[in-house]
Amino acid sequence: MRPLRLGLVAYPGLGGSGIVATELAHRLAQMGHEVFLFATERPFRLPKESPVRFVPVDLPFYPVFPGPLYTLSLAGTLEREAGRLGLELIHTHYAIPHAAASYLAFGEGFPLVHTLHGTDVSVLGMDPAFHGPTRRALKNARATTAVSQALALEAERAFGVRPTVIPNAVDPERFHPRPERKSLYAEEGEWLLVHASNFRPIKRVPDIVRAFAKVRQKVRARLLLLGKGPEEAEARRVARELGVEAWVTFHPPTPHPEEVLGAADLFLLASEEESFGQAALEALACGVPVVATAVGGVPELVRPEVGRLVELGDLEGFAEAVLELLAHPELPKMRQRARAYAQEHFHPERITRQYLEVYAKALGG
Numbered sequence: 001m002r003p004l005r006l007g008l009v010a011y012p013g014l015g016g017s018g019i020v021a022t023e024l025a026h027r028l029a030q031m032g033h034e035v036f037l038f039a040t041e042r043p044f045r046l047p048k049e050s051p052v053r054f055v056p057v058d059l060p061f062y063p064v065f066p067g068p069l070y071t072l073s074l075a076g077t078l079e080r081e082a083g084r085l086g087l088e089l090i091h092t093h094y095a096i097p098h099a100a101a102s103y104l105a106f107g108e109g110f111p112l113v114h115t116l117h118g119t120d121v122s123v124l125g126m127d128p129a130f131h132g133p134t135r136r137a138l139k140n141a142r143a144t145t146a147v148s149q150a151l152a153l154e155a156e157r158a159f160g161v162r163p164t165v166i167p168n169a170v171d172p173e174r175f176h177p178r179p180e181r182k183s184l185y186a187e188e189g190e191w192l193l194v195h196a197s198n199f200r201p202i203k204r205v206p207d208i209v210r211a212f213a214k215v216r217q218k219v220r221a222r223l224l225l226l227g228k229g230p231e232e233a234e235a236r237r238v239a240r241e242l243g244v245e246a247w248v249t250f251h252p253p254t255p256h257p258e259e260v261l262g263a264a265d266l267f268l269l270a271s272e273e274e275s276f277g278q279a280a281l282e283a284l285a286c287g288v289p290v291v292a293t294a295v296g297g298v299p300e301l302v303r304p305e306v307g308r309l310v311e312l313g314d315l316e317g318f319a320e321a322v323l324e325l326l327a328h329p330e331l332p333k334m335r336q337r338a339r340a341y342a343q344e345h346f347h348p349e350r351i352t353r354q355y356l357e358v359y360a361k362a363l364g365g
């Protein structure tokens with residue numbers, strides 16, 4: 001395929017959608033495409049030496065308005081910069097408000113592709129304040145993609161569009177086992193259980209601590225919670241209440257989560273909603289089996305050969321699944337299978353190719 005001039009739009013903070021968009025932008029640029037990444041600040045996972053060109057979207061604040069008008073500012077920036085930079089296609093990540101903002105900028109006369117990530121459909125997409133403009137934008141786009149079958153079905157119900165399913169990718173060169181780092185996080189003889197997220201209430205971080213307290217009654221283990229967010233205080237409180245705070249470590253977010261994930265024995269995800277579970281995929285690529293709740297797109301990712309699924313809220317079942325895996329004679333084999341599985345199904349080359357096919361169709365190829 002000839003080199004394209006592409007604009008990608010993303011949230012720059014601690015969210016899976018921003019990470020996925022940033023890494024896709026970086027890979028496309030490495031392949032020789034000219035890639036411009038639009039965001040309110042430089043995404044924290046964009047490597048310093050990346051060939052991707054960052055285009056800032058201002059958040060102008062005028063006292064007459066109740067808050068910064070992000071949607072309008074993004075629409076205006078896209079319209080102005082698309083002409084100046086000679087962009088051929090714009091690909092937004094997370095529909096709200098990115099789909100509507102790009103539609104506002106161009107209408108139907110420009111190739112727009114949108115990727116749905118989860119709460120843009122299930123929570124915000126259902127809000128009557130956002131639903132109409134988002135539906136109109138998605139219906140008039142050249143293509144919409146979703147990161148799992150489960151999310152695609154939900155999007156079809158919510159917006160009447162049929163997204164193409166393109167799962168997220170993980171770079172196995174970067175996310176690989178790092179057993180030599182385990183001693184940085186756990187004592188000799190302790191199992192290292194890791195969770196990583198933005199600690200939003202839907203991630204149910206306190207539930208992870210509760211399940212961990214049950215695990216800790218049976219085996220020597222340490223829980224490392226990587227990230228930050230609104231539920232941190234509650235997770236700390238639960239750890240204190242259950243008397244396990246000495247074995248629960250809070251690790252701040254890092255642009256190099258692979259250094260922590262690669263050291264883990266198991267990865268834990270107890271979310272009540274998860275369209276995909278990017279952090280779980282990163283753990284699998286590191287050769288770390290996953291115990292997760294069977295919600296949203298998680299069962300598409302966590303297959304029985306690489307982990308265990310439990311019902312949402314079943315903390316007893318969660319702890320049992322953890323203990324079962326830790327005692328499993330095939331745990332070392334499962335670690336190898338987890339990595340091989342991530343490499344085979346979610347390799348960046350494979351996933352980027354799928355996006356390029358969508359772009360080619362959107363451009364009329």
Ligand code: GMT
Nearest residue numbers: 015016017117118273274275276277278
């Ligand atoms: O889950 C979050 O809190 C962040 C959210 C986002 O919008 O950035 O993540 C969503 O997109 C990720 C990347 O595709 C997925 O791995 C997450 O499963 C998805 N989160 C939800 O569906 C709740």
